[in-house]
Amino acid sequence: MSKSYYLYGKEKTFGETKSFIEDYFRINILNNPKNRYNKTLKYIPSKSYVLDYGCGWGILSKMLTDKGCRVDGIDLDKHSIDIAKDIIKENEFLKFENIPITNIPDEKYDYVISTEVIEHTHNPGNYLMECNRVLKKNGFLVLSLPNIINLRFFAAQLLNFNKKFTNYFRNFEYDKTHHHIQAWDPLTFMRLLASVGFEYTAHEFIQGMALPKGKYIHLGIPRIKNLSYIMIFKVQKKKFTMIGPGD
Template sequence: MTTSSPNVNADPAELAKFSELAHRWWDTESEFRPLHQINPLRLGWIEGMAPLQGKRVLDVGCGGGILADAMARKGAQVLGIDLATRALRVAQLHALEAATPNVSYREVSVETLAEEQPGTYDVVTCMEMLEHVPDPASVVRACAALVKPGGMVFFSTIHRNPKAFLFAIVGAEYFLNLLPRGTHEYLKFIRPAELAAFCREAGLDWVTTRGLQYSPLSGRYWLSGDTSVNYLVATRKGA
């Protein structure tokens, strides 16, 4: 794991928040249970649009490596990057313990990596991260710079509207206790139109989007056409 100089496009409070929970990333009954539950959905969606076997893949904001590890097990050569040191150590340790092939981790900002390795990756993923950084447009630009022409970039984030406030913050953090209180800040949520503008300015073509829904009665997550709260976006870099 290589460390780079810190990047300004990171909120120290956000990094500290996830670092404090780092040792619980791979506990499927911990605060990260929702990530473990939705991971097969997002992995299947990514794999369906960009088969991962033999591809060079970058996972931006990888945290403890839940998605990066799963993509490597699909046959991709995966690099996971994050600025949360403790979470990266957990990801690296898990890869060693689980003998996950073809996955590595670096403590480096996506902007710095974009300067080092432009046009390097077949697939770039940036899931559940954009709503935690001061300048999400900068992340989108860097992801676009890192992917090869014709390659795919996948994002997921949360809509900014009253329903999303009710479901993603009040419901998930205070009523259902699915997430630790303070995980999200409403003003950092991103409307699809705003993300579409970031992508367009970065040279990414908007391909499709899906919504992620949850039933508190069944405890089940599923993908749908409803993008009013959590949503995923697939984009492609122009050739």
């Protein structure tokens, strides 16, 4: 029996999965320099040892090895790691594992990257603490996440939000992969980063205003660009701060 793969919860064959991943890369990344993967890539120098924390299908991990980095990709979703191993494929400089970050020893990596993962976590402080722990002294964390101060958020408040809110949550079923349960503005998120031992290096707003079906209107005016849907932070490890269970 041939192996099955799962994309967005739907069972697929190897051929279907490979075709989807190739099309996704070509349309959303290769032909889109403003994509978050391309934006993240520029913050990581070649020859770095990188942990891709929440690597998903492994596309960004592969892009980093193509740049000359050594990369370990980890993800708690076994289906994603199956795709990464069988479609993207491991090599001497690229490994994928279905393990938690707590399995990784202290101070192992030059860089940790995290692309739109932290907003899905129940304990973001612990998430960042673990990123800090596995970084070498003066290592860097580069992560992207949604910016709550975005035009789509404000538009939702004006378009009969109360009725939609009530209807949405009457029969709500939580999906860890797709539902955001955390949200930050840039200032508050940087404060969170600082609280666990990171120091600011750089940030950027990308992808513009989010539209339905994964489309975006790119915002070119600097002050308006600050209302873009995605923000990227690059921060440096300055100390390790332990977070207790009740913190």
